[in-house]
Structure formats: structure tokens, C-alpha cells
Amino acid sequence: MLLAGAMASDPKPRVRFAPSPSGYLHIGGARTALFNWLWARKLGGSFVLRVEDTDQDRSSMESVQAILDAMRWLGLDWDEGPGVGGPHEPYFQSDRKAIYRQHCEQLISEGKAFRCYCTKEELDAQRAALKAENPKAQFKYPGTCRDRGDQPDLPHVVRFKAPTEGSTAFDDKVFGIIDTPNKEQQDFVIMRRDGLPLYNFAAVIDDHLMDINLVARGRDHIGNTPHQIMLYRAFGWEPPDFAHLPMMLSPKGEKLSKRHGHVAVQDYEARGYSPMGVLNYLARFGWSFGDQEIFSRQQLIDAFDWTRVNRGDGKFDDKKFADVNFEHLKQPELTDDDAYVARVKPFLEEAGLEHDEVRVRAALPLIRERARDFRDAVNHLDFYLREFPVMDEKAQRKFLVADNAEHLQAFRDHFASFAPWPSDVGQVEPMNEALKSWLEGTGRSMKQVAQPVRVALTGRTASPGLFEVMSVLGRERSLARLDRAVELCRAGG
């Protein structure tokens, strides 16, 4: 057995992500891109983006755009590829047809590939006949056209003369040595009838021409690897290293697809996830670093290593994902105030809320420990940003009643003269003290007062501490809300 990839030297990695633009950026694809990107960034290598759009029926420019947008949103920048160019242009396979044709001709002239004139129908018929005779038999292309004369004018596909003796092995950076008997192979098609290359052929040529020295992709490509290695050898090229990643399965263990909910990166963007929240969850899926769960972008780059990538497939867990994202929103070290404000802004606009940046920043410490994503943050921000809060009907009925008017009025009057009014949520302690002594002095209980005040200020029964809210709202707005609540109590009661 000839072992590919075993003794590759260790130059700067040149890795690639090669999506097929037939939809959106799949969450599993994003992880593949991430691992490649991390490796390139860690070692100062290059991350190449190549668009595999040879199947014109399934590819679209909208899809290319969606994928590039998602990559940019995640911050997975590429050193070569669409938009940035590079020394190995073009980076769209649909612009490289001449290259594939030329290499195909080379293999044919060297006797390593041949034109096959069999039609799909003929092959199907042969397969059916074999099945009829022996249901368990495995149909393989019988080599009908292997030694038939070359007739380029006839409609044909081009097949690679695959070896049938021995085996093809490679040393995977994740799975170790994978050895596949060649007798399993058949003369596979490298060029379609319409002259367009098939995946295995185009990928090999591009990876070689683009100097890719490590191909990292999903485990579903393991079976393609022997084919590709055969092609490298046929061309006399050194195969790159390979690293295959375990699969991301649905919570039920099935292949992850749209029916399982959110699988497109853009779905998470729309839900208000943070790019680093997404990246962090994906990084920890099939890879670990001791007990560490939360990573900044730089920590990920520093810590990433193929030796810590696992082999077992995993099941997707939305709850864990949400929590990792939450962790990134909570910690200012991971999402600083500027980033937070910038990310939440479009969601505020979408909700039609006034984007009062000063007040948003003032409320941020309160929001951070409550909002699980930026969309959720808008909900928590809502009552700070309106003139008056939207009253929750049940809350109003229960707490803004005649009996509470007096408590609210007294609270309002007492704190109207309080000075200094806290300008920061961290400065509310004096007000808390004042509240306690006021309650004692007037014979009121916290229970009697707190919830009515809360509803008055926020329109809700759940919110941050009373004085934290008041410090964000400011004196005037707070008092106005209390006044309005007193009116509501009297009118409603």
C-alpha cells in the first residue's frame, strides 16, 4: 500500500473552503470553514475560498451571495477568492472549464482516461439485468469502452481508468490511516457528456493548481478521497494532507436538514445570535480543549489543533448553542459595549424603537445578564426606550388598582426629592437604603410597594431592580411614569 499524506512536510498551511452555491451556508459547512480558517490563522497560512459551481442547474448567484455574506458575518475572511482575487484566479469553477478540459485531454492522451460512449440508459439496463440474475450483485461499469477506439466526435463522457489491484490508503489527520481496497473501485466519470467536470476531477485539479496542502472537509467525503488520490497519482502530483470532520447530526441523529429547524447561518444572524457565539458553539462541536467551553476568536485560533478533533459524530443541541451565545453576550470581554450596541441596533430599528444610544448603553449591564440573543435584548430594552411603557394588561389589572394609588403617590413624592439621582446602575445603593428606612418609617412593606412601582415604571411584573431601572430612565421620566400610574390606579379602580 502506498500511503498518501504520511510524510508531508510542514510548510505554512494553504487550506480552502469550497462550497457549492446551491442554497445557503449550512451550519455544518460553516464548521468546516471555521476549522480550515482557524488552522490557517494559527500558523499564518492562507485560507482560500473557491466556489464549486460546475453543476449549473443547482448553482445560483444569489446563493453565492448568501454564502459570502454569511462568511463575512462570521468574520471568516479569506485570503484568496471571490472579491479579493489572488494568484490562482479564477476562483469560480465555472470560469475554469478550459483548465479541466486540458487536463482531461492530457489523461486521455496518456492512456489514463478514455472516452465512454455508453448512455445512461444502456448502463441502467445492464444494471437491471444483473439485478434480475443476482439481486445481491454489485453493478460496476464493465469497462465496455476502455479499449474501444477514440472517437471524440461521438457524444461521450470521460472515465478514469481506475486501478483494481491493491489498495489506496491515506493518513487522515483526524481518523488516522484509512485503507480502501481498489477492487471496490470502477472507472469513474470525470467529465460529463456536456463537457463539464465532475466534483472529484475538478477538486483535484484546483487543489493542486492552488497549492492546497491540506484538504479538511466533512466525513461524508472520505469515500471520495481514494478517487482523488488516484487522480493525483495519475497526474504525477503529490496529494495534500487530508483531515475529515465528524458529522453534525440532528438531535435525533439524522442528517441535519431544514426540517430540523435552523440550519442556515443566516437563520442565526436573523435570530440575533452573535457571530462569535455561533463560531464558539461550532468550534466545540467535534473539538475540545480540556474543560474550556467559552473562547474568544483569538483563544480559538491559539488553541485549535487537529489532534484534539474527535472522530465520533455528534448531535446538534439548540439549548447548548443558545447558552454559548448567551455567554458571549454576557461578557464585555467577549462582546464589548460598542459591538453590542452596533449589533442590537438593526433589531431595535426592526422593532420600530427609538435608538437612543445613550440610554441603551446605560441599560446595557442590565440587558447583558438577561438577553440570550440580540432579538431578546430588544424585548428587554423596550420599556427604557419609550416615552411610557407598554402596559401588560394582566400586570396593570393586578397592581395598578385603587388600593395602590396611595402607595405609589407616596413613593413618588418621597423619591422626587432624592438627590443625587443615580446616574449609573452601580450607584443605586443609597436609594435602596432610603427605601428601607422610608418603608419602616411609614409602616409599609416591600411587597406592597415594589410590584406596583415596577409595573408603573416598566409595564411588567418582571424587570431589573427598581432603582436600576430608575437610574436608566432618569428622574423626569421615572416620575412621569409614576404620575401616570397613579392616574391609572384612580381611573381603573
Add this chain to the structure above:
RNA sequence: GGCCCCAUCGUCUAGCGGUUAGGACAUCGGCCUCUCACGCCGGUAACACGAGUUCGAAUCUCGUUGGGGUCACCA
């Protein structure tokens, strides 16, 4: 079915011959408390099974079972 791969709490995982099998999410209690949240403390919960190797296996070998991938003129 052929070939390939995988197997630790429900989930993501640590473990790389000797551990009370650890962490995180989820879940269940409790503390904190003006509500919510954060935070803190604690509980339930795993080595798929069977043979070996070894003084000693979650760790090594083989088998069984289970799961996944792949067998296109898709990628």
C-alpha cells in the same frame, strides 16, 4: 448489500493502564431576593455487550450489537 468510519451522563465532551470516571448544557432541589435575571451551593445521570491481554482496563486486541457515511453524467 459491498466498502469505510464511529461508540463515556439526555446532549457536547475530559480521560490517552491504577481517578470517589471530571466539566459544560439540560433537568431537579436550595441559597440570594422588591419581581425577573445573573450568581452561588447541591442532587439525579455515562464507560453498549462479550471474550481476551494484564497484578490491574473507560483506556490495548478480537468479536457482537448499535449508529453513521458512501456507493451518480450532485457536490
